Amino acid sequence: MESSKVIHAIYTDDDVLMSAVKKVKAAKHHIEEIYTPFPVHGLDKAMGLAPTRIAITAFMYGCVGLTVAIVMMNYIMIEDWPQNIGGKPSFSYIENMPAFVPIMFELTVFFAAHLMVITFYLRSRMWPFKKAENPDPRTTDDHFLMEIPVHGNENELETLLAETGAVEINIVDKEAH
Amino acid sequence: MYTFSNRLKIVSLILVIVGAGLWMTSYMSSHVTVEEVKTMLAEESSHGGGHGEATSHAATTTDAHGDTSHDVAADDHGDEHAEHVKHQIHNRPYAALYVAAFFFFMIALGVLAFYGIQYASQAGWSPVLFRVMEAITYYVLPGGLLVLAVAMFAGDHIFVWMNPEMTDPTSDKFDALVAGKSGWLNKTGFFIRGLIFLAGWSFYRYISRKFSLAQDTAEDNRNFKKSFRWAAGFLVFYIYTESMMSWDWIMSVDPHWFSTLFGWYVFASMFVSGITVIALITLYLKSKGLMEFVNDSHMHDLAKFMFAISIFWTYLWFSQFMLIWYADIPEEVTYFVTRIEDYKLPFFGMLALNFIFPFLVLMNSDYKRIPWFIVMAGIAILVGHYIDVYNMIMPATVGDRWGFGMAEFGAIFFFLGLFMLVVFHALSKAPLLAKGNPFIKESEHFHY
Numbered sequence: 001m002e003s004s005k006v007i008h009a010i011y012t013d014d015d016v017l018m019s020a021v022k023k024v025k026a027a028k029h030h031i032e033e034i035y036t037p038f039p040v041h042g043l044d045k046a047m048g049l050a051p052t053r054i055a056i057t058a059f060m061y062g063c064v065g066l067t068v069a070i071v072m073m074n075y076i077m078i079e080d081w082p083q084n085i086g087g088k089p090s091f092s093y094i095e096n097m098p099a100f101v102p103i104m105f106e107l108t109v110f111f112a113a114h115l116m117v118i119t120f121y122l123r124s125r126m127w128p129f130k131k132a133e134n135p136d137p138r139t140t141d142d143h144f145l146m147e148i149p150v151h152g153n154e155n156e157l158e159t160l161l162a163e164t165g166a167v168e169i170n171i172v173d174k175e176a177h
Numbered sequence: 178m179y180t181f182s183n184r185l186k187i188v189s190l191i192l193v194i195v196g197a198g199l200w201m202t203s204y205m206s207s208h209v210t211v212e213e214v215k216t217m218l219a220e221e222s223s224h225g226g227g228h229g230e231a232t233s234h235a236a237t238t239t240d241a242h243g244d245t246s247h248d249v250a251a252d253d254h255g256d257e258h259a260e261h262v263k264h265q266i267h268n269r270p271y272a273a274l275y276v277a278a279f280f281f282f283m284i285a286l287g288v289l290a291f292y293g294i295q296y297a298s299q300a301g302w303s304p305v306l307f308r309v310m311e312a313i314t315y316y317v318l319p320g321g322l323l324v325l326a327v328a329m330f331a332g333d334h335i336f337v338w339m340n341p342e343m344t345d346p347t348s349d350k351f352d353a354l355v356a357g358k359s360g361w362l363n364k365t366g367f368f369i370r371g372l373i374f375l376a377g378w379s380f381y382r383y384i385s386r387k388f389s390l391a392q393d394t395a396e397d398n399r400n401f402k403k404s405f406r407w408a409a410g411f412l413v414f415y416i417y418t419e420s421m422m423s424w425d426w427i428m429s430v431d432p433h434w435f436s437t438l439f440g441w442y443v444f445a446s447m448f449v450s451g452i453t454v455i456a457l458i459t460l461y462l463k464s465k466g467l468m469e470f471v472n473d474s475h476m477h478d479l480a481k482f483m484f485a486i487s488i489f490w491t492y493l494w495f496s497q498f499m500l501i502w503y504a505d506i507p508e509e510v511t512y513f514v515t516r517i518e519d520y521k522l523p524f525f526g527m528l529a530l531n532f533i534f535p536f537l538v539l540m541n542s543d544y545k546r547i548p549w550f551i552v553m554a555g556i557a558i559l560v561g562h563y564i565d566v567y568n569m570i571m572p573a574t575v576g577d578r579w580g581f582g583m584a585e586f587g588a589i590f591f592f593l594g595l596f597m598l599v600v601f602h603a604l605s606k607a608p609l610l611a612k613g614n615p616f617i618k619e620s621e622h623f624h625y
Binding site: 086 | 498499502540541
C-alpha cells in the first residue's frame with residue numbers, strides 16, 4: 001500500500017470528541033481511527049463500528065475448556081491410573097463426576113479468559129516487539145486524536161474540524177503498515 | 178396510577194376458589210385407613226411396582242413357609258409399613274400446602290432483601306422499579322403469617338419434632354437426637370421466633386414504604402436518608418433471621434440432618450425468585466403502557482441479576498451437595514440418597530430449570546433485553562424454585578408417596594391467587610413512579 005495523506009485532529013476533552021465524531025459522521029466523512037488515553041463510553045457506536053464478536057469467541061473458548069477438563073479428568077483419574085475417589089472405588093466417570101465439577105468450572109473460565117485476551121490482542125494487531133502505531137504520544141496522556149483519510153478535500157475537512165473544537169489540525173503523510 | 182382491573186381480580190379470585198376446592202378434595206380423600214393402605218400396597222406389589230418391596234417380601238415368606246412365628250413377624254412388619262405409608266399419605270396435603278405457602282412468601286421476602294440492598298447501596302439504576310418492589314413486599318406479612326398458620330395447622334404432619342412423644346423418654350417414639358435439640362426445636366420457640374422474624378421484616382417494610390411515599394412530596398432528602406439507615410440495619414437483621422428462619426421452617430423437617438450453608442442456599446433461592454417476579458410484573462405493567470419510564474437497560478439489569486443469581490444458587494447447591502457426597506457420612510448423605518433414589522426427576526429436573534436453562538437463554542447480552550426471553554427464563558426459574566422448595570419439604574414428609582396432583586396444584590393456585598390479589602392491590606395504592614427519590618432522574622436516564 002502506498003503512503004496516503006491523512007488529517008489528524010486533536011481534542012482535549014472526551015465530550016468534545018464525542019460531539020465532533022457525530023458531526024464528522026453526519027457530514028459523511030470516513031473516520032479511519034481514533035486514539036484515546038482511556039476507553040470512551042459509546043465511542044464505538046458513534047463511529048459506527050460493527051459490534052464486537054469477542055463474546056462469541058469467549059463462549060467457544062469456554063466450551064473448549066469444558067471439553068478439555070472432561071477429557072483430561074477422564075484420562076487421568078479413570079483410564080490411565082484409576083483412582084479411588086472419596087472411598088468410592090467405582091472407577092466410573094459418571095459416578096465420580098461431582099469431584100470433577102470444580103475442575104470443569106476452572107478450566108472453562110481459564111480457557112475463556114486467557115484465549116479471549118489473546119484474541120483481543122491479536123485482533124488489535126498487538127503482539128510482542130510490535131512497533132506502536134500510535135501517531136502522537138500525547139494520546140497516551142490527555143489528548144484525543146481523530147484520524148481521517150484525505151482525498152483532495154483538505155480545506156473542507158479543516159474547516160469542519162475546526163468548528164468541532166479541535167485544538168490542533170495536522171495533515172500528515174501516513175506510512176503504510 | 179395503576180388500577181386493579183376487575184378482570185384480573187376475578188382471575189385471582191377464581192384461582193383462590195379453584196385452588197381451595199382442589200386442595201380440600203385432596204385433603205378429604207387423604208384420610209385413608211391402614212386397611213385401605215394394605216390393599217393398595219398389595220395391589221402395587223402384585224403389579225410389580227417399584228414400591229412396597231417390604232410387603233411383597235413379607236408376603237412371599239409367609240406363603241412359602243406358612244410357619245406361625247414367621248407369619249406373625251411378617252404381619253407385624255406389614256402393619257408397621259402400612260402404618261408408615263398411611264402417615265405419608267395423610268401428610269401430603271399438608272406438605273403441599275406448606276410448600277406453596279412458603280414459595281410465595283419467599284418471593285416477597287426475596288424482593289424485600291433486594292429492595293433493602295438498593296437503598297443501602299444507594300443504587301442509581303433501580304428507583305424506577307421501587308413501587309413494583311414495594312407492592313410485592315406487601316405480601317411479606319400476610320404470606321409469612323399464613324406459613325406459620327399452615328405450620329401450626331399441620332403440626333407433626335410436617336415437623337415430626339412437634340410430636341411431644343419424640344422428646345418423651347418413656348415413649349417408644351422417643352428420639353434422643355430430637356430430644357437433644359428440643360432446647361431450640363420446640364413448638365413455643367418455633368412460633369415465637371417466627372413472629373419475631375415477621376415483626377422485624379414487616380416493620381422495615383412498613384417504615385421504608387412510609388418514607389418512600391413521604392419522599393414523593395418532600396422538599397428535601399430527609400426521608401431518603403432515614404430510609405437508607407433503616408435499610409442498612411434491616412439487612413443485618415435480615416441475614417441472621419433469614420438463616421434462622423430457614424433452619425426452623427425448612428431444615429427442621431429433617432430434624433436429624435443439618436447443613437451449615439442451608440441459610441445461604443435458601444437465600445439464593447428466594448433472591449432469584451424475587452428478582453424474577455420483579456421483572457415479570459414490570460414487563461406486565463410496561464406492556465399495559467403504565468411504566469414507560471422503564472427502558473431496555475433496566476430490563477437488561479434485572480435479567481443480569483436473574484442470570485447471576487441463578488449461577489449463585491447453583492454454586493451453593495453444588496457446594497452443599499459435593500461436600501456431603503464426597504465425605505459420604507451416613508447421617509449426612511441420607512439426605513441426598515433419598516432425593517436421588519425417590520425424587521430423581523424433580524431433583525435433577527430442578528438443576529436443568531434453575532441452572533442450565535437460564536444460563537443458556539440469558540447468556541447473550543442482547544437476549545436480556547427481549548421481553549419474551551425474560552418471560553421464558555423467568556417462568557423456568559419460578560417453576561424450578563418451586564420444585565426446589567418441594568424437594569426440601571416433600572422427602573421428609575411423604576417419602577416416595579409424592580406426586581403432582583390436586584393437593585399440589587390446588588395449593589399453588591390458592592397461593593398464586595392470593596399473592597396476585599395482595600400484590601396488585603398494593604400496586605394500585607400509589608403512583609408507579611417514586612418521583613421524589615433523589616436518584617430518580619439518574620434512574621430514568623439509566624443507559625447501559
